Amino acid sequence: MPKKVLWLIIIFTILFIIGVNSGELGFLMNMGNTI
Amino acid sequence: MTRLRSLIQTLMALGTNAYLLFPFGGSVIYQGPLKAVCTPGLNCYSCPGALLSCPVGAFQNFMASLRFSGGGFPLFGAIILGYVGFIGAAVGRLTCGWVCPFGFIQDLLHKIPTPKFSLWQPLRWLKHGVLALLVVIMPIFFVDSSGLGHPWFCKLICPAGTLEGAIPLLLLKPGLWGTVTFFFWNKLVILILILGAAIVISRFFCRTLCPLGAFYSLFSRISVFQLEFIEGNCVECGACSRKCPTGVVPNKELDSPECIMCLRCLDACHFRALDFSIRRPPAKPSKVTRATFPL
Numbered sequence A: 001m002p003k004k005v006l007w008l009i010i011i012f013t014i015l016f017i018i019g020v021n022s023g024e025l026g027f028l029m030n031m032g033n034t035i
Numbered sequence B: 001m002t003r004l005r006s007l008i009q010t011l012m013a014l015g016t017n018a019y020l021l022f023p024f025g026g027s028v029i030y031q032g033p034l035k036a037v038c039t040p041g042l043n044c045y046s047c048p049g050a051l052l053s054c055p056v057g058a059f060q061n062f063m064a065s066l067r068f069s070g071g072g073f074p075l076f077g078a079i080i081l082g083y084v085g086f087i088g089a090a091v092g093r094l095t096c097g098w099v100c101p102f103g104f105i106q107d108l109l110h111k112i113p114t115p116k117f118s119l120w121q122p123l124r125w126l127k128h129g130v131l132a133l134l135v136v137i138m139p140i141f142f143v144d145s146s147g148l149g150h151p152w153f154c155k156l157i158c159p160a161g162t163l164e165g166a167i168p169l170l171l172l173k174p175g176l177w178g179t180v181t182f183f184f185w186n187k188l189v190i191l192i193l194i195l196g197a198a199i200v201i202s203r204f205f206c207r208t209l210c211p212l213g214a215f216y217s218l219f220s221r222i223s224v225f226q227l228e229f230i231e232g233n234c235v236e237c238g239a240c241s242r243k244c245p246t247g248v249v250p251n252k253e254l255d256s257p258e259c260i261m262c263l264r265c266l267d268a269c270h271f272r273a274l275d276f277s278i279r280r281p282p283a284k285p286s287k288v289t290r291a292t293f294p295l
Helices: A004-018 A025-035 B003-016 B055-068 B073-091 B093-098 B101-110 B121-141 B154-155 B157-172 B173-179 B182-200 B204-208 B211-217 B238-244 B264-268
Strands: B225-229 B274-278
Touching: A004 B003, A004 B073, B003 B101, B055 B073, B055 B121, B055 B154, B055 B211, B073 B093, B073 B204, B093 B211, B101 B157, B101 B182, B101 B204, B121 B154, B121 B204, B121 B211, B154 B182, B157 B173, B157 B182, B182 B204, B182 B211, B238 B264
Parallel strands: none
Antiparallel strands: B225 B274
């Protein structure tokens, strides 16, 4: 597997983990009601 | 392979829309904890059966929320960027071919026996414009009188939203007819045109308008999985390109941003000139050392 894609996967995983642990999941959960 | 793909598409379409309590007095839209997770494909989170959120809708809300972040980066955006970025880097447009419920609907429509047409190729660029304009730029800059940005792709175009969200909701809750505006009728016309086009042109929406497909296509040249071409086995019979639903010529356009990795070309090739594999690192050019001569 090329290193470039491996780094991208690691960066996106870290971003996701940061987002999940930020406590902002509620925002996403409520969107179903707003649209 | 085709049967396996159809089975997975069916399971994903039913699985992501598996909330069945709406006709039995439960909430019309599922509002439980699973809504915090996005589906990898295009599936409206306002669909009465939807268990998961739509990544395109979530991303537009993230862009709209940037106005209120006070110059900071809203961490809610990290979830969405991380999620769609991970899927894109890992599997790219394989998601479109195997998982997306709206892609599956188009596959079924294209089976209706009618004369079939090929797509005018420049239309393929339109989806990148839709991604840039309706999903990124307009939610940030086009705001209402209260300063709120809107998910403009959902409001103006999204056929999945009309088919899976608006129409079922209006049927289940007739009281909602009073809230119907120009946007609904506009999207209904667009839905009819897109579904009609999908009957005669395979994967019409995916190839021309889908912003999620446009985003995933950015990873086509680097994603983990790839279509491999074994040149020595190819007799250039053209069977692969005739079967391709997105008009790709696999033996000439490897890693095409249009390839949805449905693998129909693999089934069509009787000479094993195509293979599906994990991408290998590019081969390093061998070092050429210059001979030095003593002066």
